Amino acid sequence: MTRLNLNKILLWALFGLCVIWLVIPFTIAILWSLVDPSQPWTPDHLLPPSMSFYRWGYLWAHSSLKIAMFNSYMLAPSVAIVTLTLAMPTAYALGRINFPGKEVVKLLVLLPLVVPGFVTAIFFTAILFQLGLNAWRFGAILFAHSILFLPYAIRIMSVSFETVRQDHIDAARDLGASTFERWKVAYIPALKPGIMATLLIVFIYSIEEFAIAFIVGSPNFTTIPTLLFTNLGANFIRPNAAVISLILVVPNVILMLFLERLLRSANPALSSGKG
Amino acid sequence: MKAVSVKNASMHFGDFTAVQDVSFDVGEGEFITLLGPSGCGKTTLLKMISGFLQPSSGIIEIGGKDVTHVPPERRDTAMCFQSYALFPHLSVADNLQFGLKQKRLLTAERKQRLQDVATKLDLTAQLDKLPNQLSGGQQQRVALGRALTMRPSVVLFDEPLSNLDAKLRDSVRMEIRKIQRDYNLAAIYVTHDQGEALAMSDRILIMNNGRIEQAGTPHEIYGTPNTSFVADFIGDANILDAEVIGEEGAGRWRLGTQIGELIAASAAPPVAKTLKVCWRPEKAQFGPGTENTITADITHRAFQGNYTDLFVMIASAPQRVQWRDNAVGLADSLTMHIRPEDIIFLEAIA
Amino acid sequence: MTWRSWLKLGLLLAPGLGLILVFIGSVVYIAIAQSFGLFSLSGESEFSLEYWSRMFERLTYNRAIGYSLYVGFASAFLAVLFAYPLAVWLRRPFPGSLTISAVLKAPLLVHGLVAAFLYVNIISYHGLVNQIMQGLGIWDGPHRLQNDSRAIGVLILQTWKNMPFALLLLVGSVSAISDDVLDAAADLGAGPFARFRRVIAPLSVSATQAALVIVFVGALADFSFQVIAGPVNKQSLSQLMVFFKGYGRWHDAAVVAVTLMGLGIAGSALLALVSRFILRGGRLS
Numbered sequence: 016m017t018r019l020n021l022n023k024i025l026l027w028a029l030f031g032l033c034v035i036w037l038v039i040p041f042t043i044a045i046l047w048s049l050v051d052p053s054q055p056w057t058p059d060h061l062l063p064p065s066m067s068f069y070r071w072g073y074l075w076a077h078s079s080l081k082i083a084m085f086n087s088y089m090l091a092p093s094v095a096i097v098t099l100t101l102a103m104p105t106a107y108a109l110g111r112i113n114f115p116g117k118e119v120v121k122l123l124v125l126l127p128l129v130v131p132g133f134v135t136a137i138f139f140t141a142i143l144f145q146l147g148l149n150a151w152r153f154g155a156i157l158f159a160h161s162i163l164f165l166p167y168a169i170r171i172m173s174v175s176f177e178t179v180r181q182d183h184i185d186a187a188r189d190l191g192a193s194t195f196e197r198w199k200v201a202y203i204p205a206l207k208p209g210i211m212a213t214l215l216i217v218f219i220y221s222i223e224e225f226a227i228a229f230i231v232g233s234p235n236f237t238t239i240p241t242l243l244f245t246n247l248g249a250n251f252i253r254p255n256a257a258v259i260s261l262i263l264v265v266p267n268v269i270l271m272l273f274l275e276r277l278l279r280s281a282n283p284a285l286s287s288g289k290g
Numbered sequence: 291m292k293a294v295s296v297k298n299a300s301m302h303f304g305d306f307t308a309v310q311d312v313s314f315d316v317g318e319g320e321f322i323t324l325l326g327p328s329g330c331g332k333t334t335l336l337k338m339i340s341g342f343l344q345p346s347s348g349i350i351e352i353g354g355k356d357v358t359h360v361p362p363e364r365r366d367t368a369m370c371f372q373s374y375a376l377f378p379h380l381s382v383a384d385n386l387q388f389g390l391k392q393k394r395l396l397t398a399e400r401k402q403r404l405q406d407v408a409t410k411l412d413l414t415a416q417l418d419k420l421p422n423q424l425s426g427g428q429q430q431r432v433a434l435g436r437a438l439t440m441r442p443s444v445v446l447f448d449e450p451l452s453n454l455d456a457k458l459r460d461s462v463r464m465e466i467r468k469i470q471r472d473y474n475l476a477a478i479y480v481t482h483d484q485g486e487a488l489a490m491s492d493r494i495l496i497m498n499n500g501r502i503e504q505a506g507t508p509h510e511i512y513g514t515p516n517t518s519f520v521a522d523f524i525g526d527a528n529i530l531d532a533e534v535i536g537e538e539g540a541g542r543w544r545l546g547t548q549i550g551e552l553i554a555a556s557a558a559p560p561v562a563k564t565l566k567v568c569w570r571p572e573k574a575q576f577g578p579g580t581e582n583t584i585t586a587d588i589t590h591r592a593f594q595g596n597y598t599d600l601f602v603m604i605a606s607a608p609q610r611v612q613w614r615d616n617a618v619g620l621a622d623s624l625t626m627h628i629r630p631e632d633i634i635f636l637e638a639i640a
Numbered sequence: 641m642t643w644r645s646w647l648k649l650g651l652l653l654a655p656g657l658g659l660i661l662v663f664i665g666s667v668v669y670i671a672i673a674q675s676f677g678l679f680s681l682s683g684e685s686e687f688s689l690e691y692w693s694r695m696f697e698r699l700t701y702n703r704a705i706g707y708s709l710y711v712g713f714a715s716a717f718l719a720v721l722f723a724y725p726l727a728v729w730l731r732r733p734f735p736g737s738l739t740i741s742a743v744l745k746a747p748l749l750v751h752g753l754v755a756a757f758l759y760v761n762i763i764s765y766h767g768l769v770n771q772i773m774q775g776l777g778i779w780d781g782p783h784r785l786q787n788d789s790r791a792i793g794v795l796i797l798q799t800w801k802n803m804p805f806a807l808l809l810l811v812g813s814v815s816a817i818s819d820d821v822l823d824a825a826a827d828l829g830a831g832p833f834a835r836f837r838r839v840i841a842p843l844s845v846s847a848t849q850a851a852l853v854i855v856f857v858g859a860l861a862d863f864s865f866q867v868i869a870g871p872v873n874k875q876s877l878s879q880l881m882v883f884f885k886g887y888g889r890w891h892d893a894a895v896v897a898v899t900l901m902g903l904g905i906a907g908s909a910l911l912a913l914v915s916r917f918i919l920r921g922g923r924l925s
């Protein structure tokens with residue numbers, strides 16, 4: 016059999032896999048989210064007998080969905096900005112200064128990714144208790160998220176700083192530019208895609224983060240993932256869970272595709288990050 | 291028996307034809323060179339012989355057996371790659387034995403062949419090193435040795451010397467030829483370096499645009515090129531458009547060209563009434579002769595050490611002359627003649 | 641470097657690396673200290689080995705260790721097992737290969753909880769799998785597949801979610817192997833399997849190690865998949881830790897946390913060594 020034929024067969028096999036892999040699960044979720052409560056979706060029907068957006072409207076009006084979305088979408092942009100700000104100096108050092116022990120610093124920066132999320136969450140709460148700050152939920156989650164996602168921000172931004180061209184900086188200095196002017200002409204244009212990518216990736220990760228939000232936030236601070244978790248557990252109502260799942264996943268997938276494009280244009284080596 | 295026979299092989303990549311209707315044989319112990327400009331299909335042809343590419347049409351035989359549909363790992367060929375393609379994670383010894391282990395040879399036999407090749411190629415001191423600890427020349431020798439341990443019916447070389455510096459190239463070239471003779475291996479050697487081809491080969495196949503333009507011994511190719519492409523590619527040539535005006539007795543023709551009327555002597559008759567002809571710059575004879583006497587204006591001279599390159603104008607056609615005698619002086623013009631047998635008939639002008 | 645440039649470097653690193661070290665450092669420190677009875681939030685703080693010794697006697701704890709290790713190792717193994725052939729296949733681009741890798745990587749974009757929900761939908765009592773099996777006449781009635789006792793659901797989810805990640809790492813290192821090197825192996829008589837075993841595998845050791853370790857550490861600490869799709873009669877270490885924390889038993893939670901981290905390190909080292917040994921064809925150096 017030639018390689019061409021083999022590829023064709025594999026391609027079809029993969030197409031089938033893709034259907035099983037993605038299309039079927041999501042179609043079922045979408046269908047469940049559209050089930051109208053007037054007629055339940057019983058196994059003898061291929062499609063729900065009656066479909067409407069009732070669940071979407073109901074959850075919006077009568078559950079903590081609104082609050083959870085508000086929390087998540089307040090938290091995520093704040094985390095993105097704080098993380099970026101905290102990451103910049105370290106990224107600058109890693110990207111533009113040569114110093115002994117740089118490789119060690121690069122490894123240490125990855126620490127938040129190594130410690131299991133629930134360990135971080137639980138013992139961060141313990142610290143909050145010790146400090147008497149346990150009522151300060153939004154701030155605490157904001158703080159923890161900002162540090163948790165620093166590794167991504169530092170990694171992307173230090174690569175961005177590396178791509179700033181020394182001859183641009185030198186040319187600006189040579190032409191008498193002040194420090195501020197130098198940043199404007201040499202640094203900012205080169206850093207822009209990196210900044211966008213950092214903001215986006217941290218935003219997405221913050222929206223998705225579960226362990227910290229669940230442990231630190233419980234019982235009364237909900238985000239979209241914690242809301243989904245409660246709806247998958249104790250009060251499991253399939254159509255409701257379907258709605259929340261879609262609300263969690265769809266915007267992030269769109270943002271991710273956007274991010275992938277951004278990363279590829281900013282730096283091809285980075286696009287293997289996520290997505 | 292022929293070591294390799296290629297019969298009417300063609301290779302198409304989509305609409306593009308990389309190799310077109312190529313046929314040739316390689317005898318046992320024969321060293322054949324595929325010579326041609328970059329992109330003419332040499333590597334493609336080599337990969338068809340080694341089995342990495344399936345010919346779009348045609349037949350490949352190795353040792354008299356049709357192997358057209360046999361995968362590379364079961365063909366009795368060994369390839370020496372341009373990039374060397376040494377296994378970076380294996381020591382020199384393991385690189386050299388890789389193929390023998392695949393063949394599941396007995397340990398004693400394997401050790402024997404390893405020693406044999408390592409001694410021949412002067413690698414005994416390097417056996418425990420990794421490829422990246424070797425110099426370019428040593429890596430080249432490991433690549434060669436790895437192919438030779440297989441004792442294949444035919445060794446294939448794809449521009450094996452292009453990553454070496456000029457000095458090293460000359461010595462490795464001789465080494466390859468010597469070892470090939472010692473083992474009496476058939477070899478197909480790809481290069482775009484005409485000097486290499488002339489110096490090494492029993493026979494040269496000149497390729498152009500996926501076809502074989504001409505095949506022959508180095509002397510034949512240099513002395514009687516068939517086309518202006520071959521004449522130009524091998525050595526230097528002054529190529530002229532000519533019209534056959536008349537026959538001057540046995541094997542002699544009178545030609546009208548840009549540089550005047552010339553008498554040409556050739557065993558083979560011209561292929562058409564209007565055709566290309568050429569003469570080699572070093573064939574110019576000093577002073578007037580009985581035929582083809584020419585006066586040339588010198589426009590530029592370039593001293594080359596053992597000879598001088600003269601760029602001359604003959605009846606407003608630029609030509610090149612090589613002058614062995616460096617004492618041309620500073621004259622503006624010179625008188626010379628070309629012997630009729632030094633004028634070579636090429637292809638017809640369409 | 642002068643002390644001034646060191647100072648400048650220190651100031652630059654403080655908000656990024658500094659915060660990370662302080663935060664993660666104190667989290668790990670508190671976990672270890674609490675596991676030995678210190679930093680008590682309720683009663684008295686004093687050093688003791690009691691929490692450890694009592695924990696070792698608990699059946700739930702010992703079973704959680706075994707269970708989490710099983711999930712961790714099995715997930716790492718399965719993810720790499722599926723990713724390897726795909727990585728070799730996708731080594732060089734061909735028509736359609738971009739689409740394929742996009743599809744394969746899609747699970748990276750799907751939140752773990754959503755993935756669990758999608759899975760639960762499909763295997764539920766009246767879900768697709770049950771319907772198909774009954775439709776084909778293989779099963780007489782619906783089977784209960786959710787929360788299966790061998791944690792197959794958790795393993796499916798872990799593999800689904802982590803395989804793309806392993807794939808990403810492996811494709812990178814497998815496609816770095818030059819065509820010439822693989823052609824040379826084939827030319828010297830190595831068939832497809834020998835090429836994999838003797839050339840591709842040894843040359844992608846570090847990517848395989850990285851993939852195994854990262855998937856293992858993640859799956860070892862799994863909480864959500866276990867809670868939603870895992871067996872009801874078993875607990876993962878994270879689940880146990882959250883359970884203790886929920887009852888305010890911080891010291892017990894700390895013991896589990898330290899166990900989790902310790903197993904993570906030990907298991908990673910083991911995986912790295914074993915995978916290196918196997919991929920190098922039984923040699924360590």
Ligand SMILES: Nc1ncnc2c1ncn2[C@@H]1O[C@H](COP(=O)(O)OP(=O)(O)O)[C@@H](O)[C@H]1O
Pocket residue numbers: 303306308326327328329330331332333334335
């Ligand atoms: N796999 C391929 N697909 C399409 N075109 C190819 C492929 N391999 C080679 N070619 C084309 O075939 C021609 C001959 O290539 P090659 O045999 O490598 O030339 P060379 O004589 O320099 O070794 C080139 O124009 C090259 O672009």
Ligand SMILES: [Mg+2]
Pocket residue numbers: 332333
């Ligand atoms: Mg070539």
